[in-house]
Amino acid sequence: MTALAIETAAEGGAVRSTGFAITANGAYAARLVRDEGGSAAWFPERWTLDGPEPYAVPLPGNQPEEPDTGVLPMADGRVLIHRRIGDRHSFALLYPTGPATGELPLGAVDAGAGALTLLPPSPDGSCAYALAVGPDSTALWLVAGGAFGPELVATVGGRCSGGVWLDRTGRMLALDRELGGRTKTVAVDLERGGEVTELLQITEDSDDRLLLADPDSGLLLIRSNAPGHDRLGWGVLGSALPVRFPECLRLADAALTPFAVQPGQVLMPESCAVALRIDAAGGTWVGVWRPAGRHLHQLAAPQGWLAGAGVWTSQGVLRLPYATDTNPCAVLDLPAPPDPPPAAATPSAGPVRPAAAKPVPLGQAPLTGRRPPSGDR
Incomplete structure (x- = not known):
């Protein structure tokens, strides 16, 4: 699960939120909320998702937060605030x-380190990391879970972005590194002093970014x-097989962004269901795709998603x-x-907004350097 920079307005425009992140096990989530119908103050909010019904707990501090404040849920139910x-x-x-809201200070990092960006929640949920991008290098900071406050754990040459966990232990982190005018994905080994190895290079001249990874299947x-x-x-x-670029994931006049992969499909990457956000002129909805299926299902998202x-x-x-005025945590x-x-699985020519839904209560090795085919498989 990736940490997502989003901004949504609930039904009626009474509540606005920015940033929503879910722990790797799906138990907790956190976001920054502004109650535009009340004090108009920004405050963190924690969602509990693993019970009989989801519920939210507001975590306001002694003063309102800034709208660019970062929040990240931890596996024990606490929320990291940046x-x-x-x-x-x-x-x-x-x-x-x-x-009230309890607060445990963890320390600070000097702003000279650059603009810090929180990475997606770690797989174990007990640590949190942030990237500080400089002109020629990127610092990786452990900002929660260390023994003595924020710790600099690695410095990676080049300007890094992204952040995808490659295993279930929180040891291997993939970053998209811009170096020499090209962007390639590298793996950072946090148990070997931040040792960096190449992870993804399709061709020498291509820009290759890793968006999601599933540790169970390797997808x-x-x-x-x-x-x-x-x-x-x-x-x-x-794998030694080339990267494949399915035609069904190529929609005219729409942007597709994967945001979740089905876990538990051990050694079966082609059977994993992948969820995608579809953005087009007609709005935003959900896509579901499996590598083996070669078909993109376009599904309505709930109102207030x-x-x-x-x-x-x-x-x-x-x-x-999703969140609306009548159902603020659902x-x-x-x-x-x-x-x-297979005979009926045809490429999608363009986005087709579906009807509205009705809600009810690994090892590390680079991919092949061969140029991939443009076909579906």
């Missing part, structure tokens, strides 16, 4: 204490201009969080539709 205070980046853990979701322009593709971690946020269960149910469970027979 504030810019003067020339420092300050971090703390928030937790509910009856009617990788990739964006690359190797076919001549930016396309979504898939590969398998450690926190666009681009969601998590799969291992049974193939996509959980989409999840729509959307079973993955079956794929049509």
